[in-house]
Amino acid sequence: MAILEVKNVNKRFGGLQALGDVNLSVEENSVHAIIGPNGAGKSTLLNVLIGKLVPDTGSVLFDGQSVLGRKPYEINQMGISRVFQTPEIFGNLTVLENMMIPIFAKRDGAFSMQALGNTMNEKDVIGQAEQMLEDLNMADKRNFNSASMSRGDKRRLEIGMCLAQNPRLLLLDEPTAGMARADTNNTIDLLKQISEEREITIAIIEHDMHVVFSLAQRITVLAQGSPLVEDTPDKIKGHPKVREAYLGESA
């Protein structure tokens, strides 16, 4: 069953057709990669999915419900979490606090005025946050200032913060961009582990072919704002159209 369905989405920026008739469906509990050369419309598509941009025409359905016109925090509450190209974490908070916030958000909703509670008395939330850090092998960094960690650790924390909310769909925007090889491999392993252990759909936008081919079960290739091919990694590798558009080789 498709958990995310993009139908006939068009988006123009002035004279530029950023997305033209994009149709895409992401199967539940699969890992789906969206690749394409620079300027293919990957980021625009992602921004449409998370409510940052509203397309000119077309529809985006998540689990049968339209996401268009909803605010990003409402889309998150529907069960879509997003990981950014540069890790977006709460830099001046500790790792544990970073992990507690998504759990609070999941429990209490978009706004709740608990001005006289005490975070240290929230044993359930702390317990869940610690469990999540345990799963990420970050329990020893519990009290670190999150801004002082390596990029790989920040990425790991960010993914963990998304997972702490038990999302149904995890969107990743070039999760290994600007990372050292070791960190990239760690991230790949983490994502593999997540997709195997959890009931979660992962949609990933990536430049790095190594990452794409070691993770994805299906791949959509975008070129000039439109999907070129959609297939399994093995077929994509040898696809002449893809080679032409993406690798710059003539068939």
Next chain:
Amino acid sequence: MLGLNGRDTTVFVIVTVLAIMAPFLLNPFPTESGLAQFNAGYPDLMQRFAIFAIFAIGFNILFGLTGYLSFGHAAFLGVGSYAAVWIFKLFTYNVVPAILFSVVIGAIFALAIGFISLRRSGIYFAILTLAFAQMSYALAYSVLSNPKFNLTNGETGLQVYPGDLQMFHNPERVPDLPHLFGLSMRANYELSVGGWDFNFNAGYYLCAAILLLMFYLSMRIFRSPFGMMLRAIKSNQTRMTYTGLNARPYALAAFVISGMYAGLAGGLMAAVDPLTGAERMQWTASGEVVLMTILGGAGTLIGPILGAGFIKYFENIFSKINDSVLHAWFAALPDGLEDFLVAIIYPFIGKGWHLTLGILFMLVVIFLPGGLVEGGQRIGRLFRSRKTRKGETDEATQSTPAE
């Protein structure tokens, strides 16, 4: 204790003791001695310490936690004062309804101004709040003070006149001044011990009691899930939004809470001295609370109290030193040297106290970005690291948790 952790309880107890003992602590010099002018233990100044500490604590809830820099908080203090004086004029000299009303009015104003200003962040937010505050100032100074509708009494300032309604005021039973169920705010007990005169003032103790309550509330807010969300706003609004949180109502709640603190401070100013004027809303007054918070340490619990005390002390004590005082200090030196020293120091005292404050502020911001609190922590760490070197414990090697 009372829902605070061990360290916070200690801080709270220390502040409580300092507030109660203030008449002694601020009067370290005998009244007749040459240093008596450095004494700050007189009622008017002690009240200011407490009131501006409340103002700065409230400002810190907005600025220190969410990072939204408001340049218009004096507007809430001003409307709080006007609200309280109107209660005095119309109903009663009892300070309780006046103070409560000033908090309510502060909240209403903050809700309206915050609702609009919080649509922007950063410098635009600061400019919007500044614009609103200056509009409020202009309204109070001239627009709302015409013969047909005189709400603020313009540049004369609002005060209680003998002909005022004062519906529930009975001068035969209670003092003809702001009072707390009969206890006049001016009631003062002077204790003379040796060469020292200590003042115990009802107005000050009311302000101090409210300060402690407000300090306690701010501690609870800092440690609450709500406070954590406010820090998240400062840290990363993008992540917050994509974590399913709506940052706007959090920021607005913080804005309203700090507006209520400001209104309360304004109400207390009127309670200890039942008159007010538009100058309380001027942008310099808004800037002052920013200075207090940054000087003391934005985002720290006790910083705003320190900053408020520091600035008010300078304003009232340094500004009183004049050249004849300086000449008296250096009288023992040869004449030429005396004149030279006086000439150098003179621009920094008296009316030039702003210059001294400016230099101090620059030094703090450059060398102690965490304010006076950071200075204290550095000194504390210095002592601790010496101890650890002796005791060979591994405390110093632990990574410091983020604040």
